[in-house]
Amino acid sequence: xxxxxxxxxxxxxxxxxxxxxxxxxxxxxxxxxxxxxxxxxxxxxxxxxxxxxxxxxxxxxxxxxxxxxxxxxxxxxxxxxxxxxxxxxxxxxxxxxxxxxxxxxxxxxxxxxxxxxxxxxxxxxxxxxxxxxxxxxxxxxxxxxxxxxxxxxxxxxxxxxxxxxxxxxxxxxxxxxxxxxxxxxxxxxxxxxxxxxxxxxxxxxxxxxxxxxxxxxxxxxxxxxxxxxxxxxxxxxxxxxxxxxxxxxxxxxxxxxxxxxxxxxxxxxxxxxxxxxxxxxxxxxxxxxxxxxxxxxxxxxxxxxxxxxxx
Amino acid sequence: xxxxxxxxxxxxxxxxxxxxxxxxxxxxxxxxxxxxxxxxxxxxxxxxxxxxxxxxxxxxxxxxxxxxxxxxxxxxxxxxxxxxxxxxxxxxxxxxxxxxxxxxxxxxxxxxxxxxxxxxxxxxxxxxxxxxxxxxxxxxxxxxxxxxxxxxxxxxxxxxxxxxxxxxxxxxxxxxxxxxxxxxxxxxxxxxxxxxxxxxxxxxxxxxxxxxxxxxxxxxxxxxxxxxxxxxxxxxxxxxxxxxxxxx
Amino acid sequence: xxxxxxxxxxxxxxxxxxxxxxxxxxxxxxxxxxxxxxxxxxxxxxxxxxxxxxxxxxxxxxxxxxxxxxxxxxxxxxxxxxxxxxxxxxxxx
Numbered sequence: 001x002x003x004x005x006x007x008x009x010x011x012x013x014x015x016x017x018x019x020x021x022x023x024x025x026x027x028x029x030x031x032x033x034x035x036x037x038x039x040x041x042x043x044x045x046x047x048x049x050x051x052x053x054x055x056x057x058x059x060x061x062x063x064x065x066x067x068x069x070x071x072x073x074x075x076x077x078x079x080x081x082x083x084x085x086x087x088x089x090x091x092x093x094x095x096x097x098x099x100x101x102x103x104x105x106x107x108x109x110x111x112x113x114x115x116x117x118x119x120x121x122x123x124x125x126x127x128x129x130x131x132x133x134x135x136x137x138x139x140x141x142x143x144x145x146x147x148x149x150x151x152x153x154x155x156x157x158x159x160x161x162x163x164x165x166x167x168x169x170x171x172x173x174x175x176x177x178x179x180x181x182x183x184x185x186x187x188x189x190x191x192x193x194x195x196x197x198x199x200x201x202x203x204x205x206x207x208x209x210x211x212x213x214x215x216x217x218x219x220x221x222x223x224x225x226x227x228x229x230x231x232x233x234x235x236x237x238x239x240x241x242x243x244x245x246x247x248x249x250x251x252x253x254x255x256x257x258x259x260x261x262x263x264x265x266x267x268x269x270x271x272x273x274x275x276x277x278x279x280x281x282x283x284x285x286x287x288x289x290x291x292x293x294x295x296x297x298x299x300x301x302x303x304x305x306x307x308x309x310x311x
Numbered sequence: 312x313x314x315x316x317x318x319x320x321x322x323x324x325x326x327x328x329x330x331x332x333x334x335x336x337x338x339x340x341x342x343x344x345x346x347x348x349x350x351x352x353x354x355x356x357x358x359x360x361x362x363x364x365x366x367x368x369x370x371x372x373x374x375x376x377x378x379x380x381x382x383x384x385x386x387x388x389x390x391x392x393x394x395x396x397x398x399x400x401x402x403x404x405x406x407x408x409x410x411x412x413x414x415x416x417x418x419x420x421x422x423x424x425x426x427x428x429x430x431x432x433x434x435x436x437x438x439x440x441x442x443x444x445x446x447x448x449x450x451x452x453x454x455x456x457x458x459x460x461x462x463x464x465x466x467x468x469x470x471x472x473x474x475x476x477x478x479x480x481x482x483x484x485x486x487x488x489x490x491x492x493x494x495x496x497x498x499x500x501x502x503x504x505x506x507x508x509x510x511x512x513x514x515x516x517x518x519x520x521x522x523x524x525x526x527x528x529x530x531x532x533x534x535x536x537x538x539x540x541x542x543x544x545x546x547x548x549x550x551x552x553x554x555x556x557x558x559x
Numbered sequence: 560x561x562x563x564x565x566x567x568x569x570x571x572x573x574x575x576x577x578x579x580x581x582x583x584x585x586x587x588x589x590x591x592x593x594x595x596x597x598x599x600x601x602x603x604x605x606x607x608x609x610x611x612x613x614x615x616x617x618x619x620x621x622x623x624x625x626x627x628x629x630x631x632x633x634x635x636x637x638x639x640x641x642x643x644x645x646x647x648x649x650x651x652x
Contacts, residue, residue, distance in 0.1 A: 021622045046337035053333050054543075057550035057559040058377045059326075059360050062333075063353060069336050070349040074599055077342045081583045084565065090585065091562050115550055115559075147582070154603070165559075173557050281338070289340020291465065292401045295458025297563060300587035302457065341563070343584055343595040350598050447594060454587075 011212050016142040019085035027211055030204070031141055032086050033102075034213065036093045039079035040104035043097075044278050046072045048112040049121060057115060064161050065118060071158065075151045082143040098283045100270065105129075107190050109272030116169055116176075116183035122162010123236075124184070124191040124229070130155060131225050132195070135215035144213075163232070170236045177237075184233075185241045192256075193264045195222040201261075226254045315370050317490045318430070319379065320389035320532055322362035326380055328394035328411065329355030330543060332404070340401050347447060351408070354440040358433065365429045381551035385534075385541045392531040393476035395540045399469065402455050402462065406469035407476075409448035413509045414480040416445045417502045426494040449513050456517025463518065470514070471522050478527025481506055486532070565614040566592040568599075570606035578610050589613070 001009065003022050010017065017023055050069050056062035080090045096102035107125050112118065133155065136148040169180040196202060196218040208214035216224075226245065233240050244257035266272070332352035339345030363376035393411060398404045419441055422434035455466040481503040483491070490496025514521050530536070550559070563585040569578035581600050586592035592611040600606065620628060636642045645652060 018622070020619065043342070050337035053336055054330060054546045055549055057381075057557075059356065059363070059380055060377075061559055063356050063360070066333050066336060066349060066353055066356070070346055070353070070602075073337070073339075073342050073345045073349070074602070077346070077584060077599060078582055080342075081565075084583070089562050150582070168559055171558070173554060175554060176557055285338045285340070289344075289401065291459070291461050292340035292344075292455070293563065295462030296454045296587040296591065297458075298462075299454040299458040300591070303588065341585065343586065343599060347594065347598040350602070443597075450590065450594070 008210075011140045011210075014138075014140075014212075016145065017140050018142045026207075027213075028086055030208065030211070030213065031144065032083055032088050034208075035079055035083040035086075035144055036088070036096070037103050037105075039076045039083060039093065040097045040102055041108065042072045042076035042079060044104045044108045044282065046076075047278055047281055048108055048110070048274070049118060051112050052115060052118050055115070056118075061165070068122075068158050068161060071154050074154065078147040078150055079144075082141075082147040085143045094286060098279065098286065100279065103268065105194060106264070106267040106272060107194050108278060109267050109275045110186070110190050111273050113186075114179050114183055116166065116179040117187065119162045119165030119169065119180070120183045120187040122159055123166055123232070124162075124187050125194065126155065126159045126162060127229065128191045128194040128225050130159060131221045138212070138215060140212035163236075166236050166238075170238070180236065181238050184236075184238045188241050189260065189263075190267075192222060192225070192259055195219070195225070197261070197264070198259075223253050226256050230254050312370070313486050313489045314427070314493075314495060315366055316389060316486045317496055318362055318366040318369060320486065322359050322366055322379070323388045323390040324394055325355045325362060326359035327388070327390045327540070327543060328408075329353070329359060330547060331394065331398055332408075334398055335404065344401075348404070351444050351447065354437075354444070358437045358440070361433045361436075365433065368429075377551070381548045385536055385544055387534060388531075388536065388540060388544070389534060390531055390540075391476070391479045392528055392537055393473065393480065395531070395537055395543060396473070396476060397539060400465060402466040403469040403473065405448055405451045405455060406466060406473050408444065409452050409513070410473060410477045410510065411480070412441060412445040412448045413506050413513075414477075414502065416441050417505050417509075418497055418499075421497040421502065425496070430495065452513050452517045452519070456514070456519045466517070467519055470519055474522040475525055475528045477510075479529040479531060482527070482529060484532050563587050566596070566611045567614050567617060568592075568596045569610035569612070570596075570600060571608035572606055574607060578608065581605070583614060586611075 004024055007017070007021075007023060007027075010021075017027075046069050049065065049072075053062070053065055053069060056065050080093060083093060084090060093102065097104065107128075112121070130152070133148055133152055137145055137152055139145045139148065166180055166184075169176040199205060199217045199219045202218055205214060205217055209217070229240065230245065242257045245254055248255045267275070270276075329352045332348055332355065335348045336345065336352070339348055359380070360376055363379045366379055367374050367376060393407060396407065416438070419434045419438040423431050423438065425431045425434065452466065455462040457463070481499045483499045487496050487499060491498050511521055531540075551557075564587070565583050566586050566589075567583050568581050570581045571578045584592065584595050584599055586595050589611055592613075593609060596609045596611055601609070
């Protein structure tokens, strides 16, 4: 067996690949791209939700939201660390995010306009993310899989938090109910797009599945999502903004309407409502933090020198 | 009711500073520090909740923690000014936090002796958190003070400009005096020298100059605030104000 | 500017257990690494004790040496209790 065959046979036997193991270049590149995109999504994802931290309508909601957004920072951190095991530095990944060469989940390029959006993000966006993330806990690359186990464990409160926010609105005043429906109307389709292009237009899917980086296709996951959301929407007494959703007895799944792929590609290309704002915010935080990072490093170096002098 | 005012003062202080720190979430200089600042924010909002709940009980009029946090106006708020000033740069936030933590650590240590059992219990629990806050902010004072030339200059500027808000922390108003006489409150006069000594020590380690005594701003603890508080509350309270009586 | 150094974090989840590797993070020195580890990896009471080690100080075995390092142990069955035959009437040993 040559190296590549040995590698594939390990993957086939569900033996995890670890950073120092031999791996095909394309596998390494795919992972760096996917893990860093995932990490960027967590970090950029902090912004639309963080937008409501100072306006959370009760102290209980405030601590829940702060803790949740903080978790996203943690998830980003775990994921950057997983990418770093592949020989790429966190700063390099930041540069790619900041100069626009790296992508992140387009969903975070939509604005949060009402408090209900915090609920919708928890229910729909996190719900879709969980569909994607749970299979990643079994990803063939050890550090990614382990990071995802931690992420999924922490993530479990996020969706409940969001659903609870919406549930409260659904039992509230007419204005609150309207806020809920309006928000779901805006977030439904972008959430559906989170699974990525249709399988027919997803050229890398086959290879990623062979490498067990991916376990389900985009359309399979999207279908699962529609199937669970339908029932949950009933509990919230909201209408999903898709007149074509209906039960298909033959398939044993819900049918759903056509996704607006023009919008999807537009936002991916940078033309979403908040693309520029999100990146500008990240760049600002990074640049304004530069003197702090430098100072701490300089201090540590001075301390080290002093210690050595004494010794 | 003096005791209610006293508890509200403590609650408002924790809430407003926690609120300010939570503005950093997602904007910190590095992920690890983003999370650290957010942890402190969560501790403080948590302390505020315990205190508001206690205040609501003491008041006995059926108001909730949220009524107290979200439905009082700027002049009803009783926090010292230092916690409401804007975050500024990371150094400004650290300096504000450090001055406050030195005070808060000594304060909660003393408050454990309060005759009010709930306050004493809250103090005991909070002290564990505040010990860590103080360690965190002191470490960062040293790093920034003794880091690079740029950081030294920035943190010195922060120290100098925030200094005028530190006096209020250890100056007693009428409410605090009365609470002290009843064995519920803390003697801030006795805290003052401890505060000065600790601050002096850390500033020295951080190679920073302690500002000369100067005019000290005050009034927050009696409801006379900076212009900043109004904006904090406008933002914080807007949903509660827009939808009166709604449940969230 | 370059990254802050990378640290590996090990956490004892409760008294009596080994410290276990939980992940890594960046810090300027071990003092900060300890604080960061506390803030990043113990937010949900995951630990009672933390070890931090700068990643560069860890020496790892080379996967290419795996055969000579680990395979030779495979046939040393006599190191395991089941290798030894005892009479059935002996219930505990």
